[in-house]
Amino acid sequence: GQNIDQPTEMTATEGAIVQINCTYQTSGFNGLFWYQQHAGEAPTFLSYNVLDGLEEKGRFSSFLSRSKGYSYLLLKELQMKDSASYLCAVRPPGNNRKLIWGLGTSLAVNP
Amino acid sequence: NAGVMQNPRHLVRRRGQEARLRCSPMKGHSHVYWYRQLPEEGLKFMVYLQKENIIDESGMPKERFSAEFPKEGPSILRIQQVVRGDSAAYFCASSPPAGSQNEQFFGPGTRLTVL
Numbered sequence: 001g002q003n004i005d006q007p008t009e010m011t012a013t014e015g016a017i018v019q020i021n022c023t024y025q026t027s028g029f030n031g032l033f034w035y036q037q038h039a040g041e042a043p044t045f046l047s048y049n050v051l052d053g054l055e056e057k058g059r060f061s062s063f064l065s066r067s068k069g070y071s072y073l074l075l076k077e078l079q080m081k082d083s084a085s086y087l088c089a090v091r092p093p094g095n096n097r098k099l100i101w102g103l104g105t106s107l108a109v110n111p
Numbered sequence: 112n113a114g115v116m117q118n119p120r121h122l123v124r125r126r127g128q129e130a131r132l133r134c135s136p137m138k139g140h141s142h143v144y145w146y147r148q149l150p151e152e153g154l155k156f157m158v159y160l161q162k163e164n165i166i167d168e169s170g171m172p173k174e175r176f177s178a179e180f181p182k183e184g185p186s187i188l189r190i191q192q193v194v195r196g197d198s199a200a201y202f203c204a205s206s207p208p209a210g211s212q213n214e215q216f217f218g219p220g221t222r223l224t225v226l
Contacts, residue, residue, distance in 0.1 A: 033214065042202060042217035043154070087153065096159070097142060097206060097213055098167055103153040 002026040004102035006088050011108045012078055020073045020086050020105045028093030034062050034073045035087040037104065043087055046073065075107075083109045113138070115218035116185075117203050123224045124193050132188040132221045136205030143186045144204045144215060145178060154202065160186060193225045 003025045012018040024032070031050040035043035049055055049064035049071060061074040073086055085106050089099040116135040124130050136143050141162050146154040156170040160180040171178065175193075180186040190197055200222050204215035 042219050044217070045214045048214060089154075096167055097215075098144060098156045098159045098170075099154075099215065100156060101146075101154040 002090065002092070002100045004088055004090060004100060006086075006102040006105045008103070009106045009108070011110060012075075014078055014080060014109055014111050016078050017074065017076050018078060018107065020075070020088075020107065022071045022073070022088035022102055024069050024071075024088070024090050024102075026069075026090050026092065026100065029066060029090060030093045031091040032062075032064055032071050033089045033091070033099060034060075034071075035089065037085045037087055039084075046086075078109050080109050080111065083107060115140075115203060115205050115216050117201075117218035117221050119221060120219060121222050121224070123226065125226050126194055127192050130190040130193050130197070130223055130225075132190075132201050132203075132223070134186040134188070134203030134205075134218055136186070136203075137207075137216055139207060140205035140216070141208045142206045142213075143180050144206075145186075145188050146202045146204065148200045148202060148220075157188070190223075193223075195225050198223055198225045 005023045033048050034046040036046050037043040047062035054063045059076045064071045085104040087104045088102040118133050143160045145157040148154050158171050158178045159167040163182050175191045177189045200220045202220045203218045206213045206215045
């Protein structure tokens with residue numbers, strides 16, 4: 001079976017740092033993705049982790065620990081436009097490229 | 112390079128009618144995925160296709176739903192005899208044929224409303 005957990009909602013202040021956690025219990029693992037989705041729009045790719053460690057890309061970083069089944073997305077210097085849902089997704093092992101999604105974390109950035 | 116295109120963007124159907132949703136992947140992409148999203152819920156995988164082949168349809172309801180990705184033309188998600196519970200946003204995504212990351216690029220979605 002596959003189970004992916006994220007907090008439902010988070011609130012943060014403009015200019016601050018926020019960490020969004022994702023835990024997964026899946027039968028096999030072949031990479032973890034983070035996507036951003038603004039209300040009424042399509043998801044857009046943020047990051048990909050397949051090995052343990054931190055991947056940094058500008059204001060956004062993503063961390064993975066495969067032994068703990070745990071990832072987080074770190075957003076620095078928050079801006080109002082970062083208010084969106086952040087979706088964690090896992091790719092099953094082998095050649096199957098489908099993604100299994102968490103329910104998403106709705107982040108509200110306040111002034 | 113145009114992104115993933117989906118049409119129509121909005122579709123209204125009455126119960127019992129058929130809905131046909133189209134998806135044109137990014138140029139050079141041969142892998143297509145369909146996902147369904149209900150309001151305030153996450154994305155649910157439906158089907159994964161390569162040109163002319165269904166790779167994984169484990170997320171598709173057994174009845175009324177079908178998908179294809181022909182050699183020429185867009186991928187089609189077809190819902191027969193729609194019911195109110197089919198109302199949702201349907202997203203198509205595509206990825207290139209090779210590479211290890213294979214991020215999926217999403218289209219703008221088709222919002223289906225069943226009256």
